[in-house]
Amino acid sequence: MKIKFLIIFFLLFAINLHSQNVTIKGNAPSHAGDSLIFYTYSDLITYKEKKVCECKVCQNGDFLFKLEIENTKYIFAPLGVYKVVLFVEPDSTYEIVLPEKSKKSIPDKLNPFFEKSEYYVGIINKTPADLNFLIRDFDYIYEDYLAKNFYGIYHQSYNKEIDSLISSIDSLFSRYNNQYFVNYKKYKFAFLKFLSFQRDVKYVTKYYFSNQPLLYNNIAYMDLFNQLYQNFFSDYINTKEGERLFSDIAYAKSPFYIKKTLDNNLAFANDDNLKDLVILKGLLDAFSNNDFPSSSLFYTLDSVKISTNINENKIIATNIKKEVTQLRSGFNAPKFELYNSDSVLKNLNNYKGKYVYLNFITTLSFTCKQDLELLKKLDEEKDDKLVILTISIEDNFSDCIKYFKENAYDWDLLHVGNQPDVLKKYKIKTTPMYYLINPSGKLSMCPAYSPREHFEHYFSKMIRLRN
Numbered sequence: 001m002k003i004k005f006l007i008i009f010f011l012l013f014a015i016n017l018h019s020q021n022v023t024i025k026g027n028a029p030s031h032a033g034d035s036l037i038f039y040t041y042s043d044l045i046t047y048k049e050k051k052v053c054e055c056k057v058c059q060n061g062d063f064l065f066k067l068e069i070e071n072t073k074y075i076f077a078p079l080g081v082y083k084v085v086l087f088v089e090p091d092s093t094y095e096i097v098l099p100e101k102s103k104k105s106i107p108d109k110l111n112p113f114f115e116k117s118e119y120y121v122g123i124i125n126k127t128p129a130d131l132n133f134l135i136r137d138f139d140y141i142y143e144d145y146l147a148k149n150f151y152g153i154y155h156q157s158y159n160k161e162i163d164s165l166i167s168s169i170d171s172l173f174s175r176y177n178n179q180y181f182v183n184y185k186k187y188k189f190a191f192l193k194f195l196s197f198q199r200d201v202k203y204v205t206k207y208y209f210s211n212q213p214l215l216y217n218n219i220a221y222m223d224l225f226n227q228l229y230q231n232f233f234s235d236y237i238n239t240k241e242g243e244r245l246f247s248d249i250a251y252a253k254s255p256f257y258i259k260k261t262l263d264n265n266l267a268f269a270n271d272d273n274l275k276d277l278v279i280l281k282g283l284l285d286a287f288s289n290n291d292f293p294s295s296s297l298f299y300t301l302d303s304v305k306i307s308t309n310i311n312e313n314k315i316i317a318t319n320i321k322k323e324v325t326q327l328r329s330g331f332n333a334p335k336f337e338l339y340n341s342d343s344v345l346k347n348l349n350n351y352k353g354k355y356v357y358l359n360f361i362t363t364l365s366f367t368c369k370q371d372l373e374l375l376k377k378l379d380e381e382k383d384d385k386l387v388i389l390t391i392s393i394e395d396n397f398s399d400c401i402k403y404f405k406e407n408a409y410d411w412d413l414l415h416v417g418n419q420p421d422v423l424k425k426y427k428i429k430t431t432p433m434y435y436l437i438n439p440s441g442k443l444s445m446c447p448a449y450s451p452r453e454h455f456e457h458y459f460s461k462m463i464r465l466r467n
Helices: 002-018 106-110 131-154 159-171 179-198 201-209 219-228 232-236 245-250 255-262 272-289 294-307 311-325 366-381 397-406 455-466
Strands: 020-027 035-041 049-056 062-069 073-079 082-088 092-097 117-120 337-340 345-347 355-361 386-392 412-415 433-437 443-445
Touching: 020 082, 035 062, 049 062, 082 092, 082 131, 131 159, 131 179, 159 179, 179 201, 179 219, 201 219, 219 272, 232 245, 232 272, 245 255, 245 294, 255 272, 255 294, 272 294, 272 311, 294 311, 355 366, 355 455, 366 386, 366 455, 397 412, 433 455
Parallel strands: 020 092, 082 117, 355 386, 386 412
Antiparallel strands: 020 062, 035 049, 035 073, 073 082, 337 345, 337 412, 355 433, 433 443
16 A cells, blocks of 8 residues: 555656646736636647636636646637737746727627637736747737738748848847747748748758657747648659558558658658658648548558657547547537527437437528528428427527527527537538538538528438438
8 A cells, every 4th residue: 555655646746747837817807707718729730729727707807827737838818809829838927918808799700701819918927038028029020021021032032131131030039048939939930941942841841840859839830830741641642752652541551651651751761750740730631632531541540649659649640530520421410518598408419319400590690590481491391300409609699589489480499608619619600500410419411401502302312312
């Protein structure tokens, strides 16, 4: 028992050595009573969001978060029209100033292309040497230059000026030795060089990525990596070096053989860890490009996860699988548990054994109102195998309930209020949006045809084929 106790003690001690506390506090009266949630990206290839901390703002505006991190993290909080961003470092306290509360307007809510404005928070208790201030000031200078001179840079008239420009910007920050920031600058400058006169993936790989530390948490490093290797497999199979890649994935389904094919590119030589990361990025993009059989991609992805000895790569592989199966026909529909118009919690298990015609709507949309009338007709004439389930995304659920009652829409109406992340799970960018879920809880149509597109015809045809 003593030995067992000592083992547990030392394990906990070792964990605490690596994880350090971060405190975030402040006062935001306009957000009184609201829940503030900070997220991070689980990885910077899939950009899968992960909640890191949450608190409720007191009535006087005070709020306080605590979280544990092992290394510098980029975190963010969605606040109305803003995406509040903050870089947090281990063993630090941040007293921050949030923007005044500003809700999205109705046009913004209905606009599928609306993007929140990135907002660097004010930090009361930090000096100009803080990482947040360094990145903010650097980005201001860097992006201002890039915006004004992009055409000249891209069309190669600025080649001779790039090195002097980099030296000039770098000199403004040379006295700061924060390692995250040093690497951030390095890969921002690498992108400028790539864009301006080299534009050579092999060159950038050799001098900025090969046999160098993999900076999984550095935004600039991963931004450049993702740009360099966007759709890399689709391009590589059309080269002499990569002519075996299709066979490596489609038939062998082998990370080992993929690495051997990548070795034909000398920039990758002797760096298996980088090749793992390139393979993961390549597999993610390949699921969208239809260049390889999806079954082979899944098998290869699982093999990478098993064979890699780097935990970050295992996380990325797991997230890729979640990403590509999240809304894929034949896979489980994303789960939710939402309140209906009678304040009763409902989930997909309540409809097990039936096909569920799931739709997301807002009564603020004219198109949604038109569809609701068509859904009413479908509800009256539908097969017993089918149920209609509507999820309202609007803020004022009581208005939607009233609209349903006034128009005698007699099917279950739910609201996203207690689980707003359901919109991310179903990738709702616009309304109305439709999915068909089979009696086993798997997606049958993703997305499904709308009633305007004669959903009933396609559903009846599908049922006949399966009987």
